[in-house]
Amino acid sequence: AQRLAEICQICAASMLARMNGAEFAILMPDMEANEAKELGSRVVTALEGISLPGEMPLGVYVGIALCRPNEGVSALLTKADRALHAARRSADSGWHLHEDGQWDESVAVSRSQWKSDIEAALKSGNIALQFQPVQGCKNQRELYREVLVRIATEDGALQPAGVFLPIVEKLGLAVHLDKLVVSRAMEYLGKDQGAGRLAINLFVSSILNEEFVEWLYEQLAADIKLSMRLVFEVPEAEVGYRFDELRTSMQHLRQTGAQFAIDHFGHSAAVIGHLRNLPVDFIKIDGSYIRQIDQNDDKQFFVQTVAGIAHGVGMQVIAEHVETAEELTMLQALGVDGVQGYLI
Numbered sequence: 433a434q435r436l437a438e439i440c441q442i443c444a445a446s447m448l449a450r451m452n453g454a455e456f457a458i459l460m461p462d463m464e465a466n467e468a469k470e471l472g473s474r475v476v477t478a479l480e481g482i483s484l485p486g487e488m489p490l491g492v493y494v495g496i497a498l499c500r501p502n503e504g505v506s507a508l509l510t511k512a513d514r515a516l517h518a519a520r521r522s523a524d525s526g527w528h529l530h531e532d533g534q535w536d537e538s539v540a541v542s543r544s545q546w547k548s549d550i551e552a553a554l555k556s557g558n559i560a561l562q563f564q565p566v567q568g569c570k571n572q573r574e575l576y577r578e579v580l581v582r583i584a585t586e587d588g589a590l591q592p593a594g595v596f597l598p599i600v601e602k603l604g605l606a607v608h609l610d611k612l613v614v615s616r617a618m619e620y621l622g623k624d625q626g627a628g629r630l631a632i633n634l635f636v637s638s639i640l641n642e643e644f645v646e647w648l649y650e651q652l653a654a655d656i657k658l659s660m661r662l663v664f665e666v667p668e669a670e671v672g673y674r675f676d677e678l679r680t681s682m683q684h685l686r687q688t689g690a691q692f693a694i695d696h697f698g699h700s701a702a703v704i705g706h707l708r709n710l711p712v713d714f715i716k717i718d719g720s721y722i723r724q725i726d727q728n729d730d731k732q733f734f735v736q737t738v739a740g741i742a743h744g745v746g747m748q749v750i751a752e753h754v755e756t757a758e759e760l761t762m763l764q765a766l767g768v769d770g771v772q773g774y775l776i
Contacts (some may be wrong), residue, residue, distance in 0.1 A: 435478045439471070452602065457512070465529065472527030480525050491699060493519040494527035513598055520529070520718070545605055550596060553583045554608050560590055561616055566631070566742045566750055566772040569763055575714075575770045576629035576663050581609070581615055606635035607644045614648060621658050631663040631693060636670040639681045652688035660689035663714065668697045675706055681709045691752070698734065708745050715742050719753025721774070726758040732766060737768040 433448070436456055440446040447459040460471065472494040473627055477494040479521060495516030499508050511530040519528035563577040581597075582590040600609050610632075617630050636646045650746070652659035671678055682692050693714035694703070698721050707715075717735060725731045739749045751763050754773035763771060 435482070436475065439474055439478060453467040457718045465498060468498065469527065469529060472496050472529070476525050476527060484760050490525075492525040493512055493522075495519050496527055497530040497531065498532070500532065509591045517594060517598065530611070531551075547599070549585050550583060550600055550603065550605060550609075554605060554612060557612060557616075558584055558585065559609075559612060559616065561613070561620065563630070564772060565776055566770050567776055569647065569751075569760070569768045569771050574628055575748075577627075578631045578665070579613065581613055581633075583652050601635060601637065606637045610634055610644065611647065614651065617662070618651065618655075618658060621661055622655075627661075629661045629663060631665050633665045633667075633695065636666060636674065636678070639664075639666060640674060640677055645684060649685055649688065652685065652690055656689050663691045663693055665695040665696045666714070668700055668718075669704055671700070671703045671706070671710070673704075679710060686711050696752070698738070704738075704741065707747070708740060709776050712747055714750055714770075716750045716752050716772070717768075722751045722753050722759060722773075723755070723761070724759070726756075726762040732762065735763070737767065740771075744766070 433450065433456070435758045436458065440448050440458060443463075444616045445461045449457045449459075451457050458471075458475075460468070463471070463769060465539075475494050478656065482490050485489060493516060495512050495514070495518070497508055497515050511532075512766055517615035518530075519526055552603075559722055560582040562580040565577050566575045567573065568575060581593050583596055584590055595652060595755040613632055617632055621627055621630060622744050636736055654660070655768035661712065666678065666682075692711060693716055694710070694712055695716050696718040697703070697715045698718045703710075715738065717738060721734055735749075735751070744747045748769040749767075750770040750772060751768050752772050754760055754763065754771040754775045756775060760771060760775060
């Protein structure tokens with residue numbers, strides 16, 4: 433906050449706000465696109481050097497949106513949200529400028545409209561589940577399928593999770609959505625005994641919510657055979673900061689036979705140090721380490737090292753975003769257990 437406040441001194445009329453968690457917003461009047469890009473670079477440089485004891489440098493992501501004539505606050509914040517989401521797709525710190533017109537109008541829904549659509553979908557249970565397989569790296573046997581959540585807008589179009597999940601969390605509806613997804617997935621498994629295992633992504637705010645954890649425990653304990661066919665994925669980004677609380681919740685839920693995976697793994701040295709004490713069955717290496725791994729010695733070294741550490745504590749390693757046969761061949765040679773992505 434102090435470093436951002438110093439940057440904002442370039443304009444007396446600027447406004448600095450903390451949105452939630454580690455997410456901040458700057459309102460900077462009368463700034464052109466090129467100046468906004470320079471500001472984005474300054475923010476990244478100023479914050480990137482901050483690090484916690486024993487941690488790698490912070491990842492800093494900046495989304496930039498320009499306010500247009502007659503554009504409301506909700507529309508501007510929506511553009512900024514999307515720009516931030518685009519910036520975070522990269523493994524490296526950086527900024528992204530939202531270009532008007534680059535987003536399909538079918539998903540250009542204001543926050544207020546999304547709030548209405550999301551609340552209506554949760555109330556009616558109007559969500560759809562799609563699935564992406566995770567298969568064995570060498571034997572091509574399916575390890576499990578990851579559940580992908582979709583919400584339908586008023587026109588019936590299914591919106592991908594990346595569009596609405598950040599808004600779900602900001603609206604405080606994460607627990608509600610996770611309950612609905614878990615219930616729907618368990619219902620699906622109950623009807624199809626040959627469906628194998630399913631993996632469900634949980635909001636960290638849900639797994640840290642005592643009421644949700646007890647609700648989930650009761651659901652799983654009621655049918656142990658079904659519970660053993662479920663894997664819950666938790667993003668690595670939160671593990672290092674809430675380690676003790678997350679471990680307690682995981683250990684409690686694993687008593688039912690359910691398993692856990694760390695998603696988007698590879699950006700926190702602290703988490704690697706905690707692996708031996710984490711009740712986790714799978715590590716999913718972030719796609720930024722997988723893309724063109726057949727052409728990058730550093731990525732190969734990292735993946736091979738992680739695989740060795742994980743196997744030493746009884747965990748399986750899965751590579752995300754596998755898109756070419758060359759990447760798959762390299763991952764097989766590096767000792768990865770499973771792969772997921774468009775190639776599969």
